[in-house]
Amino acid sequence: MATHSLYLLCSFFLSMVTFGQRTVFKDKFDDAxxxxxxxxxxxxxxxxxxxxxxxxxxxxxxxxxxxxxxxxxxxxxxxxxxxxxxxxxxxxxxxxxxxxxxxxxxxxxxxxxxxxxxxxxxxxxxxxxxxxxxxxNYNYMLFKTLRQKTDSITIPQYNKLVEAFAKTRNEKTMGVKDRLKLINHPQSLDYLINVNADLLTYVSTEGHAEGADQAAKFYHRNLVMFSNLNQLPLxxxxxxxxxxxxxxxxxxxxxxxxxxxxxxxxxxxxxx
Incomplete structure (x- = not known):
């Protein structure tokens, strides 16, 4: 009985993994x-x-x-x-x-x-x-200027990641193609959203969301740019x-x- 229950449990998790890896419905136009x-x-x-x-x-x-x-x-x-x-x-x-x-x-x-x-x-x-x-325009420098932040630990740690990425991206021995490969890597692209927008969500005073308000402007800018693309005669x-x-x-x-x-x-x- 215990063996059968274990088998059913393993089968359930296996089916969930498989289900999570495949396309479950059509989400692109035929002429995308x-x-x-x-x-x-x-x-x-x-x-x-x-x-x-x-x-x-x-x-x-x-x-x-x-x-x-x-x-x-x-x-x-x-x-x-x-x-x-x-x-x-x-x-x-x-x-x-x-x-x-x-x-x-x-x-x-x-x-x-x-x-x-x-x-x-x-x-x-x-x-x-x-x-x-x-x-x-948005106040990206808010993470430096806002006083009495509720989270005073994350930003200093984040700065170390910023410095590490900048050092890698500006490596003098790196050719143009390798630099562009680095920039287009999925990890780099996620990092760029983080450092240009999401970083500001760690900057706020109690009961407020000053950083998130500024980050929202950068999200808005990109949404308008996407809207501009959607207006092209494609x-x-x-x-x-x-x-x-x-x-x-x-x-x-x-x-x-x-x-x-x-x-x-x-x-x-x-x-x-």
């Missing part, structure tokens, strides 16, 4: 749009609190970025999406079209958009490019390449995983 959602560090000016040391004018660096663009272009996107506000879409398209005609042209403000996104588009023959960014025949700062990439990975409209592809199938 393939998306290669690629995260990067900012290769030009950025107001971000943390920056990656990168000389955008260095020819070797530019060649490395173009080599990565060639790998990503194998996805064959029909549409390029970048971190720029929609209000500048006409200007963005004009500049991109000029680059396609003259790849050696010089830019006034060189960034990952010109170095990587334009080259991916040129190599793949994409004719459309859009910006979906949305600007919203069809089932499109293939979308998205290039943004990796924290936005992390948020969008979650959106795409849940959305029935989009079919996210494995970044590392192309970033070999």
């Amino acid at each position: 749009i393939p998306v290669l959602n690629f995260g990067t560090f900012h290769m030009g000016y950025t107001p971000d609190a943390t920056k990656v040391a990168f000389d955008k004018t260095n020819k070797k660096n530019q060649q490395e970025v173009h080599a990565i663009a060639k790998l990503l272009a194998a996805f064959k996107p029909t549409v390029i999406v970048v971190e720029r506000v929609p209000e500048r879409n006409r200007e963005l398209l004009t500049e991109y079209q000029s680059y396609v005609k003259t790849p050696g042209m010089e830019f006034k403000n060189l960034s990952e958009i010109q170095l990587l996104a334009y080259e991916v588009g040129r190599l793949s023959g994409a004719t459309r490019i859009y910006g979906i960014d949305f600007h919203e 069809t089932k025949d499109d293939r979308v390449f998205i290039l943004m700062g990796a924290t936005h990439t992390a948020f969008f990975n979650d959106f795409f995983r849940r959305s029935p409209k989009y079919l996210p592809v494995n970044t590392f199938a192309y970033l070999k």
Whole structure:
């Protein structure tokens, strides 16, 4: 009797594990749009609190970025999406079209958009490019300025993790491709949401949620950016390449995983 009960118990847990690993109902449209959602560090000016040391004018660096663009272009996107506000879409398209005609042209403000996104588009023959960014300020430095926090232990410990990640990401011997591989790793992407938003939920005074209120603004920014994407004239025949700062990439990975409209592809199938 005891043996039979043990067998039933083991069978129950085995079925639960199996059930948890398989798709139990259809959650994607038949014509879901393939998306290669690629995260990067900012290769030009950025107001971000943390920056990656990168000389955008260095020819070797530019060649490395173009080599990565060639790998990503194998996805064959029909549409390029970048971190720029929609209000500048006409200007963005004009500049991109000029680059396609003259790849050696010089830019006034060189960034990952010109170095990587334009080259991916040129190599793949994409004719459309859009910006979906949305600007919203939030007080990220609240974790330093808020006095009498209810949790005074977590942040100092968290700072050690921040320093460790920054040291790894800025390792001088690391090439551009390896740095981008690190940034696009699922663990790094989860970390970026944590350090840019969720970290603030540990910052509050009794009876209040000051940090969470600020973090919500960053979540809102990314939701508006996703809304901007959903306003683009995309069809089932499109293939979308998205290039943004990796924290936005992390948020969008979650959106795409849940959305029935989009079919996210494995970044590392192309970033070999």
